[in-house]
Amino acid sequence: MKLVDVMSAAGLSIYAIVALVLFMTAFVAIVIRTFAPSQASQHEYDARLPLSDDDQAPAQAGRGVTRG
Amino acid sequence: MSTRVDTFAYDDAIVRKFLWATFIWGLVGFLVGLLIALQLANPVFNFGLEFLSFGRLRPLHTNAVIFAFAGNAIFTGIYYSTQRLLKARMFSDGLSNFHFWGWQAIIVAAALTLPLGFTQAKEYAELEWPIDLAIAVVWVAFAINFVGTMVKRRERHIYVAIWFYIASIVTVAVLHIFNNLSVPAGPLKSYSLYAGVQDAFMQWWYGHNAVAFFLTTPFLGLMYYFMPKAAERPVFSYKLSILHFWTIVFLYIWAGPHHLHYTALPDWASTLGMLFSVMLWMPSWGGMINGLLTLRGAWNKVAEEPVLKFFVVAVTAYGMSTFEGPMLSVKSVNSLAHYTDWIIAHVHTGALGWNGFLTFGMIYWLAPRLFQAPLFSKKLAEVHFWIATFGILLYVASIYSAGITQGLMWRAFDETGRLAYPDFVETVMKLMPMYWVRVAGGSLYILGMLIFGYNILKTWMARPATYEVPLVTAAPLGAQAPEPHAAPAGGLVASFTSVKWHRRWEGAPVFFMVMVVVAVVVASLAEIIPTFLIKSNVPTIASVKPYTPLELAGRDIYIKEGCFNCHSQMVRPLRHETERWGEYSKPGEFVYDHPFLWGSRRIGPDLARLGGKYPDLWHVRHMEDPRSVVQRSIMPPYAHLQRKALDFDQIQSRVDAMVMLGVPYGDAVTNAPAMAREQAQAIAAGIESQGGPAGLADREIVALVAYLQRLGRDVRQLPATASAAPAAAVAPGGGK
Numbered sequence: 001m002k003l004v005d006v007m008s009a010a011g012l013s014i015y016a017i018v019a020l021v022l023f024m025t026a027f028v029a030i031v032i033r034t035f036a037p038s039q040a041s042q043h044e045y046d047a048r049l050p051l052s053d054d055d056q057a058p059a060q061a062g063r064g065v066t067r068g
Numbered sequence: 069m070s071t072r073v074d075t076f077a078y079d080d081a082i083v084r085k086f087l088w089a090t091f092i093w094g095l096v097g098f099l100v101g102l103l104i105a106l107q108l109a110n111p112v113f114n115f116g117l118e119f120l121s122f123g124r125l126r127p128l129h130t131n132a133v134i135f136a137f138a139g140n141a142i143f144t145g146i147y148y149s150t151q152r153l154l155k156a157r158m159f160s161d162g163l164s165n166f167h168f169w170g171w172q173a174i175i176v177a178a179a180l181t182l183p184l185g186f187t188q189a190k191e192y193a194e195l196e197w198p199i200d201l202a203i204a205v206v207w208v209a210f211a212i213n214f215v216g217t218m219v220k221r222r223e224r225h226i227y228v229a230i231w232f233y234i235a236s237i238v239t240v241a242v243l244h245i246f247n248n249l250s251v252p253a254g255p256l257k258s259y260s261l262y263a264g265v266q267d268a269f270m271q272w273w274y275g276h277n278a279v280a281f282f283l284t285t286p287f288l289g290l291m292y293y294f295m296p297k298a299a300e301r302p303v304f305s306y307k308l309s310i311l312h313f314w315t316i317v318f319l320y321i322w323a324g325p326h327h328l329h330y331t332a333l334p335d336w337a338s339t340l341g342m343l344f345s346v347m348l349w350m351p352s353w354g355g356m357i358n359g360l361l362t363l364r365g366a367w368n369k370v371a372e373e374p375v376l377k378f379f380v381v382a383v384t385a386y387g388m389s390t391f392e393g394p395m396l397s398v399k400s401v402n403s404l405a406h407y408t409d410w411i412i413a414h415v416h417t418g419a420l421g422w423n424g425f426l427t428f429g430m431i432y433w434l435a436p437r438l439f440q441a442p443l444f445s446k447k448l449a450e451v452h453f454w455i456a457t458f459g460i461l462l463y464v465a466s467i468y469s470a471g472i473t474q475g476l477m478w479r480a481f482d483e484t485g486r487l488a489y490p491d492f493v494e495t496v497m498k499l500m501p502m503y504w505v506r507v508a509g510g511s512l513y514i515l516g517m518l519i520f521g522y523n524i525l526k527t528w529m530a531r532p533a534t535y536e537v538p539l540v541t542a543a544p545l546g547a548q549a550p551e552p553h554a555a556p557a558g559g560l561v562a563s564f565t566s567v568k569w570h571r572r573w574e575g576a577p578v579f580f581m582v583m584v585v586v587a588v589v590v591a592s593l594a595e596i597i598p599t600f601l602i603k604s605n606v607p608t609i610a611s612v613k614p615y616t617p618l619e620l621a622g623r624d625i626y627i628k629e630g631c632f633n634c635h636s637q638m639v640r641p642l643r644h645e646t647e648r649w650g651e652y653s654k655p656g657e658f659v660y661d662h663p664f665l666w667g668s669r670r671i672g673p674d675l676a677r678l679g680g681k682y683p684d685l686w687h688v689r690h691m692e693d694p695r696s697v698v699q700r701s702i703m704p705p706y707a708h709l710q711r712k713a714l715d716f717d718q719i720q721s722r723v724d725a726m727v728m729l730g731v732p733y734g735d736a737v738t739n740a741p742a743m744a745r746e747q748a749q750a751i752a753a754g755i756e757s758q759g760g761p762a763g764l765a766d767r768e769i770v771a772l773v774a775y776l777q778r779l780g781r782d783v784r785q786l787p788a789t790a791s792a793a794p795a796a797a798v799a800p801g802g803g804k
Contacts, residue, residue: 003601012598019594023587027318034310042225043310047302049227050293053152053540057436057443 072547074222077537078151082164084438086144087431089172091521093140094427096179097132098514104129105510107704108671109503111695114704119183121704122671123630127194128182133419134192136175138283141427143167143210145290146233148434150214153230153293155223155542159216163209170206174199185628186256189663190271192278193247197258200248207244211237218577222542226577228309232289234577235317235584239281242588247274253725254718257624261729264658265332265606266599268666269325273596276324283418284386285316287426288355291383294430295362298375304361308354315351317584319344321591326397329406330640331666332655334605338399340595345397352390359383374449378429381457385421389414404479407636407670409499410471413464420460420513428452428520435527440535444526448519456516462509470502479644487647492673493700609656612782614731615775617719617740618747622775624722625768626665629706636667637676637779650677650780657783660731672703677780684751685758687773709769710761714748716741747774 033039106113107122114121147164151157158164177199181187187194195203214237218226247270250258260267296303303309325333325341360383363370370376392414396405405411436443443449477495480488489495599605615623626632639645641652653676658664682690689696692710694703723740727733736743745765751774752765764770 012602016594019590023318023591026587027314030314031311034307039307043306046225046227047296047306049153049223049225050149050229050296051300051302053155055152055437057433058441 073541073543075539075541076157077539079147079158079161079164080438080535080537082158082161082168083144083148083434085168086140086147087434087438087524089168090137090140090144090427090431091517091524093132093136093175095514095517095521097129097137098510098517100125100129100132102507102510102514105503105507108702109500109507111702111704116705116707118185118629118706118708121629121706123633123704124183124185126633127187127191127630128179130192131178131182131194132175134278134282135178138287138419138423138427139171141423141430142236142282142286142290143171144434145294145430146214146286148438149229149290149293150217150233153223153227154217154221155540156217156221159213159220163213163216167206167210167213170202170209174202174206177202181256185630187627187630188248188250188258188260189627189630189632189665190247190260190267191275191668193244193271193274196256197248197250197252198256200244203244204241207237207241211241215577215581220544222544222548224545224548227293228303228306228313229289229292231313231580232285232292234581235313236281236286236289238581238585239277239285239321239588242585242592243274243277243281246592247271251725251728253722257722259725259729260663262662262664263729264661264664265334265655266596267662267664268328268331268658269333269337269596269599271664272327273321273324273592276327277321279415279418280316280320280323283423284320287423288312288316290426290430291355291359291379291386294426294433295359295379295383298373298379298429298433299363299366299369301362301366304358304364308358312351312355312358315354316348317587318591319348319351321588322595323348323397325595326402327668328666329397329399329402330642331638332653332658334599334655337595337599342397342399346394349391349394352393353387356383356387356390359386374446374453375429375433377450377453378425378432381453382422382425382429385417385425385460389418389422392417403640403642404475405471406640407668408471408475408478409467409502409669410475411669413467413471416467417460417464420456420463424513425456428456431520431524435524439528439531441527441530441532444523444530448523452516452519452523455519456513459509459512459514459516462512463506464509466502466505466509470499470506473498473502478648479642481644487644490648492648493698496671496702497700606655606659608659609654609783611785612657612659614660614726614733615778616743616747617723617736618744618751618771618774619778620722620726620775621714621716621719621744622771622773622778623665625709625772626775627663631675632665632667634667634669634671634703636670636674638666639674639676645674649674651784654783657780660726662726662729662731672701675776675779677784679777679779679781683758684755684773684777685760687776688755688760688764688769691769691772709772710764710767712768713766714744714768714771716744716766719744744771 103113103120104122104125107125118124147158174195178195181196181199182194186196188196193200214233218230249261251261252258260270262270292303292309322344323341325337326345327341329338329342331338360380363376363380366376370380395401396411396414432443432449474495477489477498482488614620637653639649639652646652686697688710690698691706693705693707694701720740723733723736727737733740748770749765751770752763755764755770755773756762
């Protein structure tokens, strides 16, 4: 008996439902957490992370003007 | 609280290297694209050279723009932003440089092997096995470097852009490894481990996720970093960006089967792919809106800042192509669009608009900072923007109409119920004006690229004699004060939504990576495994037998020349298809097809039922000079196949590899070259007796003819000997 025969006869379709429930639950948990009020200040802080360092471009000295 | 503070500098030299590589390979990739666009408009641009024919160059174009242009652009942005977001220099300068040079070496290897015809015949995974191994090694080095940087970071919080990078890095690794599993049959030749339906499924699981995790998620990470930078304000909604991330990770991995609607793929898989693709619309538009609304209150800046102009069009193009993608994945829409230029238009909205413009915007923003000189000319950047935008519009408008025109012509019936356009070449000729408009649009885009290059070059020339290396100070994580967290409230929900456990997870980037891998792998397995292990998914057909050694050699030539880039081998169960091509294709027909050759675009006719349709001599003449047989054909000539000697000795190693894959080869296991010679002589004699050239028995063309005459024969139970091609049934006047 080959693996294919075993798998075909095993009636595995229930696992698809189980997986669906697990994935859905995980996703709903993520959504709840994301919108929890306790997270708000955290998100505010995180959102500013890209702006936290100072990397100004050299001043636009005008077209074609070289520097250095 | 400790007062320990580290002083360090970011590695910008590596970012500059990737920036230049982005430009150079981008230009190469675009120029190859222009050449193949010209070849479709007029076959004279194939120059009669095998190395420059469409079938060889099309993979070079796609690989160059995806992995060389977009790839280097991603690395440019990742190396710049990751160091700054994590407040740490890259883990190892050695690994950074190994990544850079390794990646460029791979690109060079691709640029050499693809025109020479070394290919695995799987779209965007054409590169042969030694190069695949090199890609895996370089990618792992990149991953180690990235994780190492996360471990030694000095910013506890991990910004959402980094999440997108992580998901991209781990998923691309998984995709690359599984789709490229193959059995080598020589130094630059291999056969896919999977066959037929399974191979197609694996390929498009890979193919679609290459779009998702190479052209979408890393660029979203770049968007979430560089858009706020350029707009000088945080992203519109951080919550939305988190949902954007998780929804995309959960959904994208399932969407692949929409590339195989109405093929021999099981219907359930196709439906599953469609549903997940439609669901993807939501996060994609959530992300687009999040990007655009980041500019709230800053729209006046868009008018004066070319960087923002590029970003606005990029994000809009993301929205357009992610609206269109779900729409095209709906089966009824797909039945019209599949195999047509509509798909080409769709990917170019994404590639030219989203990937291209995000890259240009990012580099215009980066160049002054990296080269420590003001941008040479804002005005030229504006000119670039308008020329390239106009180029995209010309490109997509013409190719959309080409796609829809051809799709409608294929399915049109006249009032007597017969095909309105039975001659396939007629549906191709109709596209010619649109193909020329595409050439114009693409040329404008390239003109913009040249202006861009000039601008960046002039900026670079104004750089200081030595770059200033600013020092950064930050406390290491261990020396930072523990964060104050909210008073522990009671209840399950409260403790779940508290900060504490999330901190622990965030402190373990490896754990986060493992979770992403689990989400991706579990979803992939649930979708793909059944076609391997559930019998009813691929019912076998008793009359389907392995290819003879000569036919196998012919199939390798078909692969080498890239015939699958223009010819499908998949008749869909739609009335106009069965009228035009014959019996629809069944899963059991492909069980010995390592790799599958269903194709994704019909620039020429479908070949699934070609065997026995024309005499051998027709094929010889047609391959030598297509237009001598089909007057208006745009196929490149393959005269070299009549000149080049067939390597009979090599055939045994090919058969051996197939045997390793479980193909029942019987006598051919020990005797393949002799069997091939015998069949070749019979075919060559037949060609000569039909009035064709003599002495073809040891040439490549006989192997190809043997293969083409075999196509679709088994399932129709026609006589199996290839020399039994119906010499009497001469096709009328070369019509299709």
